[in-house]
Amino acid sequence: MLKISKKADYALMALQHIASVQFGDVTPGRVVNTKEIAEEYNIPLELLAKVLQVLSKNGLIESHNGPKGGYLLARSARQITIAQILESIEGPLAITDCSHEKDGDYCMQREHCNIRTPLLKIQDSIYQLLNNMTLGDMMGGTPLITIQSPSVQGVER
Amino acid sequence: MLKISKKADYALMALQHIASVQFGDVTPGRVVNTKEIAEEYNIPLELLAKVLQVLSKNGLIESHNGPKGGYLLARSARQITIAQILESIEGPLAITDCSHEKDGDYCMQREHCNIRTPLLKIQDSIYQLLNNMTLGDMMGGTPLITIQSPSVQGVER
């Protein structure tokens, strides 16, 4: 449950790769093309291409056309949050349908719905979690994040 | 993205309803049958029935057969967590496929996968969030949960 799509997975891998090349020690500033990423991680080329196009359209990466072209982070890795990446691919984060319902699109259960408010709270917590972690945090062999077990609860009884 | 299924939605509504009847002021201890819940919340009867059967099989509620039969919480509302409910319906919580992969079921990207560890951390945080909120917390008009904004991050830079 709560699985994220493969496209989103691919997006995360690709961005991590681009970032590590761009800011790495070997060939800093080099652009990365789709083929390179696809081969490195065994991702279907065309699908990855589409993912990267979306990321580009949403301003997370910049594309450079022509030969020797490729992709580049649009801003620093620390300014790209996981939430931005996921939402860019999968649309707005919404645990439940009724969280962003426009008028005329009411759910049948709405009038007596008793779980809406709590679910929205949960959704909010998850969003904050994802929005407080950046691509920069994901970089490097040693993960930079650590979970503060007791405080992550966000729930008071 | 990260949407939970309608079955899970129904499960939450049903459990909330059962709990509120069982521990409410009007008819405490009364059993609740499927039809009552289905009509109250406009849920397809047969689908709800299946959801309740699963919850029953997983030990969250008790079923009583025959006329005047119905469902009852198997234990106190405070001892039933949201995580238990969701996992009961949708299977184990797994943001990404590779989080519970058995041997022989490797993902293609595994060898160079750079996002596995961070994703597992995120998954863990979400699980704790869901596991620290109980059915009891969802009860009543006033939601009992409050988000501790700064501490929910679980991320250190």
Next chain:
DNA sequence: TGATCTCCGATCAATATGGTCGCACTAAAG
């Protein structure tokens, strides 16, 4: 014994997803 209920399994339709194909456009290199 009949009515009312849960239980269980098979099945179907709709939707979402993963993956593919083809072509137009752009920019660097000769």
Next chain:
DNA sequence: CTTTAGTGCGACCATATTGATCGGAGATCA
């Protein structure tokens, strides 16, 4: 200025998941 390697883009299909439905078997109580 032509070639070529690359992105941009939209249509398309196959499959998996999900939501929903149906039919009947087994309890329980009046």
